[in-house]
Amino acid sequence: xxxxxxxxxxxxxxxxxxxxxxxxxxxxxxxxxxxxxxxxxxxxxxxxxxxxxxxxxxxxxxxxxxxxxxxxxxxxxxxxxxxxxxxxxxxxxxxxxxxxxxxxxxxxxxxxxxxxxxxxxxxxxxxxxxxxxxxxxxxxxxxxxxxxxxxxxxxxxxxxxxxxxxxxxxxxxxxxxxxxxxxxxxxxxxxxxxxxxxxxxxxxxxxxxxxxxxxxxxxxxxxxxxxxxxxxxxxxxxxxxxxxxxxxxxxxxxxxxxxxxxxxxxxxxxxxxxxxxxxxxxxxxxxxxxxxxxxxxxxxxxxxxxxxxxxxxxxxxxxxxxxxxxxxxxxxxxxxxxxxxxxxxxxxxxxxxxxxxxxxxxxxxxxxxxxxxxxxxxxxxxxxxxxxxxxxxxxxxxxxxxxxxxxxxxxxxxxxxxxxxxxxxxxxxxxxxxxxxxxxxxxxxxxxxxxxxxxxxxxxxxxxxxxxxxxxxxxxxxxxxxxxxxxxxxxxxxxxxxxxxxxxxxxxxxxxxxxxxxxxxxxxxxxxxxxxxxxxxxxxxxxxxxxxxxxxxxxxxxxxxxxxxxxxxxxxx
RNA sequence: GGGCCUGUAGCUCAAUUGGUUAGAGCAGCGUGCUCAUAACGCGUUGGUUGCAGGUUCAAGUCCUGCCGGGCCUACCA
Numbered sequence: 001x002x003x004x005x006x007x008x009x010x011x012x013x014x015x016x017x018x019x020x021x022x023x024x025x026x027x028x029x030x031x032x033x034x035x036x037x038x039x040x041x042x043x044x045x046x047x048x049x050x051x052x053x054x055x056x057x058x059x060x061x062x063x064x065x066x067x068x069x070x071x072x073x074x075x076x077x078x079x080x081x082x083x084x085x086x087x088x089x090x091x092x093x094x095x096x097x098x099x100x101x102x103x104x105x106x107x108x109x110x111x112x113x114x115x116x117x118x119x120x121x122x123x124x125x126x127x128x129x130x131x132x133x134x135x136x137x138x139x140x141x142x143x144x145x146x147x148x149x150x151x152x153x154x155x156x157x158x159x160x161x162x163x164x165x166x167x168x169x170x171x172x173x174x175x176x177x178x179x180x181x182x183x184x185x186x187x188x189x190x191x192x193x194x195x196x197x198x199x200x201x202x203x204x205x206x207x208x209x210x211x212x213x214x215x216x217x218x219x220x221x222x223x224x225x226x227x228x229x230x231x232x233x234x235x236x237x238x239x240x241x242x243x244x245x246x247x248x249x250x251x252x253x254x255x256x257x258x259x260x261x262x263x264x265x266x267x268x269x270x271x272x273x274x275x276x277x278x279x280x281x282x283x284x285x286x287x288x289x290x291x292x293x294x295x296x297x298x299x300x301x302x303x304x305x306x307x308x309x310x311x312x313x314x315x316x317x318x319x320x321x322x323x324x325x326x327x328x329x330x331x332x333x334x335x336x337x338x339x340x341x342x343x344x345x346x347x348x349x350x351x352x353x354x355x356x357x358x359x360x361x362x363x364x365x366x367x368x369x370x371x372x373x374x375x376x377x378x379x380x381x382x383x384x385x386x387x388x389x390x391x392x393x394x395x396x397x398x399x400x401x402x403x404x405x406x407x408x409x410x411x412x413x414x415x416x417x418x419x420x421x422x423x424x425x426x427x428x429x430x431x432x433x434x435x436x437x438x439x440x441x442x443x444x445x446x447x448x449x450x451x452x453x454x455x456x457x458x459x460x461x462x463x464x465x466x467x468x469x470x471x472x473x474x475x476x477x478x479x480x481x482x483x484x485x486x487x488x489x490x491x492x493x494x495x496x497x498x499x500x501x502x503x504x505x506x507x508x509x510x511x512x513x514x515x516x517x518x519x520x521x522x523x524x525x526x527x528x529x530x531x532x533x534x535x536x537x538x539x540x541x542x543x544x545x546x547x548x549x550x551x552x553x554x555x556x557x558x559x560x561x562x563x564x565x566x567x568x569x570x571x572x573x
Numbered sequence: 574g575g576g577c578c579u580g581u582a583g584c585u586c587a588a589u590u591g592g593u594u595a596g597a598g599c600a601g602c603g604u605g606c607u608c609a610u611a612a613c614g615c616g617u618u619g620g621u622u623g624c625a626g627g628u629u630c631a632a633g634u635c636c637u638g639c640c641g642g643g644c645c646u647a648c649c650a
Binding site for chain 2 (some may be wrong): 153155259264309382404407466
């Protein structure tokens, strides 16, 4: 039995994420986790909220709440939505946890012991009115290059030129609008990533099976210009993991916190401890997933993330792990995904453009979204959500091909034989052909799922569903019944068993349909069809079932038109 | 500015890494069927692979240039 450690990039705390965020990490990670569990493998699937940093502080202030309270509330909201989308996390943690605080401080101490931390005095813009240092992009002013009057401190949105905040003409704080800014010296800890450049290069180069997207981003950072740069891992903020060297104070670092990108990936580890603690498990239980000296050497660790997260997962987090000199588990495979666009443009959180996770669930059940998003996952390129495409895919694939199959089979059986698996007849050539086709397709499906080829998996699954309809067309039990009711019984026995088989195979994509179909077929036998013939005998003669309600309904043209309008612009609520 | 990715049928995507006649699904068209959610099956029309050159026995795939789309560019996360 294989062991899979699976993490999804942890969503930032400030607000509800859109469908692009969902399909970029959590959803494919969940698909993979569910599939590996179904295959009988041991899985630990973790996610959490990423809670530190300036945006969290500002969002809390805007909401008029203390930041810890705000984060706790938003964590609950995100946890509820994740549940709504049927994310099968073993634990949904928080980067602000006690466990992560201690572990982050521990890593910092280890890295310092290994000589991989240095102190650097930076110059940073301080806003006297706001009483805080400002990250570059929280300063705006007139672009010295093109004269655009709201250029950000890091880059001008108008002429796309990279800027330094001190270059801006008439700079002001975007938080308060104050122009009362000054440049101050501030001391920070830097992670000496450059020391490990060669080691990282070798490691990344050995990952020939990773998505090109992932390795090319990593190589760019490693080799661009002067190569991998050291990176500041502390910030002048109050909300975050206090800078400490293990349990000891860090002289000169009082009042500072670790940079969110330093502590966020460490939460992948801390989350395992949160999981163990929450379930009254001893430390050995989580350490066997993360410590290669404590049983994790046979673990395969897979990370899922959008492309914007790739540098941190391929470079700075591995530096943290490797640089610690301790036997922590290093990632084996990084599944980096592109972006999902919305109807000819980008999803926009600020402008409320596109469908957000809570809104999606309010209009349709999770399975509809899961199916569409996964079968159109932005694996090789950015992909695009359009309502027309969504409606067509959902109606055709879920309602017509799968849902209607269930409907026609169960209703036919009920009217001719009653609501139990009928006796009589034998299987012959058409059944053998079907089994042969299904066996080929199921093996292909498994291969694609194992390789995390999401779209190909979806296409194969759909073909498996369609094979049921083809079988019915070939055998035509409604005709057979008129001349040879026994043979029709054998045919419908096959079809009823297909429903259970489809349910089991489809569960990673559409878990709610899995549950409702298993319930309709009155079985809990979720055995994976390693042997297709055996799997098609799982519901034996006389086994009772019920005719399910509509498994998937169709999206009407009116609904589509209404939603198209509703989600096109500003988000109201 | 630099780097990377990308452009294939009306739409969404494939193409075993340079190897026969570029394939699927949807939409369209035709047809069969009547168990079923106006569903299903079968057949079929759509391609100068963005453009122009080049390398090669062979190019969607490699090279050069141009045009278009996207991402990243290290203090947002």
